[in-house]
Amino acid sequence: MEFSKWLGEGLKLCFECLMILLLISPLKAAIHIEKMPSPIKAQLGQNVTIPCLLTYDDNQELDLNLTTVGIRWSKITSRGSESNVYVFVNLGHEQYRPGSFIDGSQLKRGNASLTLQHLQKSDEGEYICTVISTPYLASAKAKVQLLAQPMVSLSSTQVIIEPGTENNVTCKVTQFYPEAVQIRWKKYTKGSSIGLPVDRDIYFTGPEENSDGTFNATSLLTVRPSSLEEDGDVYSCTVTHMSFSHDETLVFILTVKEPSTYRILNVGGITSIILLVIIIALLCVIFWGFQGKKQADNKIHKGDIAHSQRRNIIEKGDSSGSDTGSDKYKRENKINQLADMFNTF
Template structure:
């Protein structure tokens, strides 16, 4: 009796409606899983004003921290904590916090608007900022069950008050004149002072690189700085009517600040008057000498 040989039977699902449906369902499920993963990875996000935000000393500042799109939030599910890290110190401290029925300002006047928080705005308001408050600020926002945070650097600066004047010549050194450029109450310490001039003959700015000295900065009790720069002039007829300029460059200034002083022409007039007086004194002597000469 011959043995029957059983052959493996291959079932083909190509073109089968059942197989096509199963593959479509599988791909859809996979796509949903990937999409959920992407959404969870992105999660809650906050936007800051930038990596660095500048404020002038004693001014009020609002450090931005917002959820994109201004969503409407249930404030019962929202919490916010602001941290500050001084630029001279690595330790971090709380500045403000709110969650549930708890609200606390660790820095006097620090505040986050609760009405703004309902629309996703967790920005921190600080009144009358001091130099010691410069540094890194961190916004940690919780919208249950998600959390997001952002950081920004707060830079505090102070504009220099500038005074430019001509120092009267001393009795011992009446041949020299000194133009003084004084700067008061600026911050940070780094500052650049340049000198230049415009003459009556040449209206082009000419930088002066000799005869000027900028003294070391002096620190004030409030942390700001003062500095004095002096330009020494050897007087000449060309100096009279010349405009001298003190140019100040500082972090707090968007453009260099320029202060001018023009030397009066009084000195030149005195010279001309002296020459005229001397000529008038010579006239009688010349007349007498002319009369004494035999004709």
């Protein structure tokens, strides 16, 4: 621990000595740093490399003598002062921000780019790359802007509701950075491609900060359809955040159904009609079955009477031996008539 502290103080002293030599030198800078892109957008929790590329004024290829080169990366604090991030001097490396480094193998060619690993919220800000190659000096700035792309979700993609009632749909936006976010609702009438902004019955909460420095926000929409005509309408939740290349939109469909009492009446009416038809059909079957049985009984009864009469005539003829030919003919004729009547049953 003592050695590390001593080394850090020594490197800082060496760098300051180089700065003093540069200030008293009458020579002008013969090197410069290529223009840095700014801002440099990086994802929270990921790595970023801030470029710092040296060139000669006459565009000659660099081949630096590293024993005479000093590099200082610093960050401007909220108070406007500078704090060391990384220092290279007298062939020694000093890391002030854990997870930061310069690729030593690229220094001779003038690449003094700084890599920051596992970016945290505190890493956001403006960085300064200062390079001394005795007796020359070059310096440039770049701003690092941290982003965390939010996750957007809806509590439901379809809302089934009756006219005159209400339901809530939540649009959640989580794990985003920076804090600024916009959530908008629109309503699309069924069959229409034009959405109308919804600015009523909306409750917004947040943004609320998470332990990792990201934020969450929620927008709650209350839907209250007044009639069945709103069935099939579409609602959208659109989120605007600087981490998006374009806005993200999620939608849900409104399904408006008939009131429960109306459906019960309809079902009851249809059921009653079906039961009535069944009862009438059963009564018809019973009635026609009774009529058929009655007719069959009548036929059997009449047949029994005709058969009995025939038998009486035959017995009467047999008991009378004095029948004339004419009487016998009449009796046989009557018997035949009864037989014909019997055969019809």
